[in-house]
Amino acid sequence: xxxxxxxxxxxxxxxxxxxxxxxxxxxxxxxxxxxxxxxxxxxxxxxxxxxxxxxxxxxxxxxxxxxxxxxxxxxxxxxxxxxxxxxxxxxxxxxxxxxxxxxxxxxxxxxx
Amino acid sequence: xxxxxxxxxxxxxxxxxxxxxxxxxxxxxxxxxxxxxxxxxxxxxxxxxxxxxxxxxxxxxxxxxxxxxxxxxxxxxxxxxxxxxxxxxxxxxxxxxxxxxxxxxxxxxxxxxx
Numbered sequence: 344x345x346x347x348x349x350x351x352x353x354x355x356x357x358x359x360x361x362x363x364x365x366x367x368x369x370x371x372x373x374x375x376x377x378x379x380x381x382x383x384x385x386x387x388x389x390x391x392x393x394x395x396x397x398x399x400x401x402x403x404x405x406x407x408x409x410x411x412x413x414x415x416x417x418x419x420x421x422x423x424x425x426x427x428x429x430x431x432x433x434x435x436x437x438x439x440x441x442x443x444x445x446x447x448x449x450x451x452x453x454x455x
Numbered sequence: 456x457x458x459x460x461x462x463x464x465x466x467x468x469x470x471x472x473x474x475x476x477x478x479x480x481x482x483x484x485x486x487x488x489x490x491x492x493x494x495x496x497x498x499x500x501x502x503x504x505x506x507x508x509x510x511x512x513x514x515x516x517x518x519x520x521x522x523x524x525x526x527x528x529x530x531x532x533x534x535x536x537x538x539x540x541x542x543x544x545x546x547x548x549x550x551x552x553x554x555x556x557x558x559x560x561x562x563x564x565x566x567x568x569x
Contacts, residue, residue, distance in 0.1 A: 376556070383464060385545055385559040401556070402456075433499065435557075442487045442549020444557050446499040 346370070347447035349434050355453045362421040364450050366434030373439045375417035377401075377409065380431040380449070389432075392417055393439065424454045457481055457550050461560035468536050469568050476531040476563050478546030487549035488529040489557070490520055494542045502544070505529065516540070538569045 350365035368375065374393050378386040378401075388401030390409040398409050406428060410418045417436075421428055431451050435444040462477035480486065490502040503514025510522040520531045529546060546560040 378559075383561055385459075385461075385561040386547075386557075387559075388556055391556060440551075442551070442557060443489065443501065443504060444549075445501075446491075448498040 347434055347436055347445050349432075349447040349450050351450050352448060353451050353453075355455060356421075356424050358425060358454055360421075360424050360454075362424050362452065362454075364419040364421075364432055364434075364452070366417045366419070366447055367415050368417075368434075368436040368445070369415065370436065370445075371414065372436035372445075373414070374437040374444075375411065376435040376437075376444060377407075377417065377419045378433045378435065379403070380433055386433060389419065421452075424452075426454050428452065429454045457486075457548050457558045459546055459548050459558050459560035461544075461546050461563050463563045464561065465564050465566070467566045467568065470538055471535050472567075474531070474533040474536045474540070474565070476544055476546075476565075478529045478531065478560055480527050480529070480548045480558075482527070485551045487551075488520070488522060489547040489549065490514065490518070490529075490531050491545045491547060491559075492542050493545070499545070502531070536565075536567050538567050541565060541567045 347368045376391040377389045380386050392398045392411040408420045433449045434447040437444045458481040460479045488505040491499045492502045505512045505522045513519045544563045547557045
């Protein structure tokens with residue numbers, strides 16, 4: 344079974360802090376994704392990566408950056424956290440040429 | 456860009472009632488279609504998927520979905536719901552022309568009364 348692991352289930356950070364969300368997958372998937380989930384809005388794609396050191400912006404990249412130094416790890420970075428970034432963040436991975444994605448348990452981030 | 460609409464935001468049913476959740480996407484081409492479910496406190500899980508072939512797809516836990524290409528729809532159905540089906544349901548479209556990304560609908564929160 345594919346396992347996608349997010350480092351934290353819950354985080355509380357202060358406005359202006361730099362925040363790192365980590366995601367690791369164990370199935371050698373090329374594609375990795377970061378989504379945020381908000382009530383009534385479903386999941387919106389922030390960034391995705393199709394290979395090491397490669398990244399593409401999703402629908403809502405503003406205020407975020409990503410890092411993929413190793414194939415199994417994809418990090419989401421909030422450069423300066425703001426209260427409107429309070430949300431549930433979901434990491435996912437998939438095989439190349441395959442749109443089926445496998446999700447981690449999510450990180451609920453609260454920015455105060 | 457692809458967009459996905461789920462018509463019902465909240466649905467409340469009694470046990471044994473039939474369920475149908477609507478999902479429409481914005482344009483055709485080669486797409487894959489998915490329904491994901493998120494039970495309270497759990498991660499997103501795949502319920503069923505359509506890649507090609509028979510447009511009536513059967514998934515886990517008695518769920519099925521029908522792909523109607525002419526209507527750009529992929530509605531989810533279950534003949535008789537159970538209390539344990541209480542969850543949030545997400546329709547998603549995977550578009551090969553958009554880097555294999557998944558585009559999600561807004562979700563439908565289903566509550567089944569015992």
